[in-house]
Ligand SMILES: Nc1ncnc2c1ncn2[C@@H]1O[C@H](COP(=O)(O)OP(=O)(O)OP(=O)(O)O)[C@@H](O)[C@H]1O
Ligand SMILES: O=P(O)(O)OC[C@H]1O[C@H](OP(=O)(O)OP(=O)(O)O)[C@H](O)[C@@H]1O
C-alpha cells in the first residue's frame with residue numbers, strides 16, 4: 001500500500017499546526033460533495049472509496065516525511081513530534097462505490113478532530129473527484145452503446161499512470177466490459193482485452209500474412225484490424241479469407257471479427273457487415289475505435305452503423321469534454337463545549353453554493369416501481385417510517401410539493417459507516433461486484449434522466465428539519481455571531 005500521507009496541500013498542514021498551537025482540536029464534521037454533474041448530465045456515479053479507505057488506513061508520517069517537513073522551516077518541533085505519532089481516529093461515512101449520486105449530497109462525511117479531518121481533505125477529493133468523473137463518463141458512454149460492449153483503451157493517453165490505472169478501474173465499475181490496461185487487470189481482477197495495432201500489419205510484407213499469422217497464434221480471440229491500407233478492398237476481403245481458412249481447418253470461430261479505426265465508421269461497417277454476412281460470417285464481431293465518445297456512439301447508432309463492440313480511449317479516460325468533477329469538502333458542524341454539534345453554514349451570493357449545515361445523511365426515495373423518485377438529505381438522527389405519508393418539497397421553490405402515501409414509495413439510506421473511531425468497519429466489494437451493483441443502480445434511473453442532452457433533473461430535497469435548520473442559520477446571519 002502506498003503511503004500518500006504527504007499527498008495534501010500545504011495549507012492543510014499549516015492550518016493543522018495552527019489548530020495544534022491554539023489547542024483547538026475540536027471534533028468537526030466535513031462533507032465531500034459535488035455541485036454539478038459532469039457533462040450537464042442528471043447524475044453521477046460515486047467511485048474511489050476503496051482507495052480512500054486504503055489511504056486513511058495507511059495514514060502515517062514516516063521519518064523521511066518528518067525530515068522533509070522540518071526542512072521547510074515552517075513547522076515547530078512540538079508539532080512535528082505530534083505528527084510522528086499521528087494516525088486517524090475519526091468516523092467516516094460514505095456512499096458506496098457504483099451508486100448513482102446527485103449534486104449536494106455528501107459522498108463522504110468525515111467526523112474527526114479538526115487536525116485529522118483537515119489533513120485528509122485534499123487526498124479524499126483527489127481520489128473521489130477523479131474516479132467519480134471517469135465512472136460517470138463511462139456510464140454515459142455505455143448508455144449510448146445500448147448494451148454493446150465497451151472496451152476501455154485509454155491508458156496511452158491518460159494523464160499519467162495513476163489516471164490510467166484508476167480511470168480504467170472506474171470505467172469498468174461503470175460498465176465497460178474490460179480494459180486494455182494490464183496493470184489494472186492484475187490489481188483489480190478485471191477482464192483485460194485487446195486486438196492488435198497497425199504496426200503488426202505494417203511489420204509484415206503484406207496484410208494477408210499479418211492476419212494469418214495472428215489468427216494462427218490467437219484463434220480464440222481473433223479480431224483483425226482491417227483499415228491499414230484499404231478497408232473494403234483489402235482489409236475486409238483478407239480477413240474473410242483468413243476466417244474461411246480457419247473454418248476449413250475445423251476451428252470453431254467464436255470471439256472473432258474485425259476492427260475499424262478510421263474512415264466513415266457508419267458507411268464502412270455497413271459495407272463490411274454485408275461482406276461478412278455474404279461470406280457466411282454473420283456472427284463476426286465488428287469493433288470500432290477512433291476518437292469515440294458518447295455523442296459519436298449515439299450518432300453512429302442513429303446512422304445504423306453495424307458496430308457491435310466499441311473501443312473507447314482518450315475521450316473516456318480523460319473525460320475530455322468535462323475534465324474535472326468539482327467535488328468540494330465543506331465544514332458542516334463543530335462540536336461545542338457541551339459535546340453536541342453546532343451546525344455551520346457557508347454563505348454565498350450564489351444560493352447554489354450555500355452549504356447544508358449539520359450532521360447529515362442521505363435517503364433515496366423510490367416510487368412503487370422501484371425507480372428513483374428523489375433523494376432526501378436529512379439530519380443523521382432523523383428516522384422515517386414507510387407506513388406514514390412522506391412529504392417531499394423543493395428546497396428553493398418550496399411550494400412545489402409531492403405527498404407520497406404509504407405503499408407509493410420506499411426509502412433506503414445510502415450512506416454507510418466506513419470507519420469507526422479510526423477502525424475500518426467496511427469491506428470494499430471487488431470491482432466486478434461493484435460493476436453489477438452499479439448496473440442495478442443505473443437501472444433505477446429513468447431514461448429521461450440518463451439521456452445525453454437536456455436530461456430530466458432528479459430532485460434532491462431537504463428534510464423539513466434540515467430545511468428549518470438551514471433557514472434559521474440564514475436568518476440569524478448578521479443578527480448574531482454564527
Ligand atoms: N459516420 C460517422 N459519423 C460521425 N462521426 C464519424 C463517423 N465516422 C467516423 N467518425 C468520427 O470522425 C472522426 C474522424 O477522425 P479523423 O478525421 O482523424 O479521421 P480518421 O478517419 O480517423 O482517419 P485517420 O486515422 O486515417 O487519420 C473520428 O472521431 C471518428 O470517430
Ligand atoms: O481513439 P481513442 O478513443 O483514443 O482509442 C484508442 C486509440 O488508440 C489506438 O490508436 P493509436 O494511433 O495510438 O495506435 P495504433 O497504431 O494501434 O492505431 C487505437 O487504434 C485507437 O484509435
Ligand SMILES: O=C(O)c1cccnc1
Pocket residue numbers: 153154180193194195196197289311313
Ligand atoms: O487492443 C486494442 O485494440 C487497443 C489497445 C489500446 C489502444 N487501442 C487499441
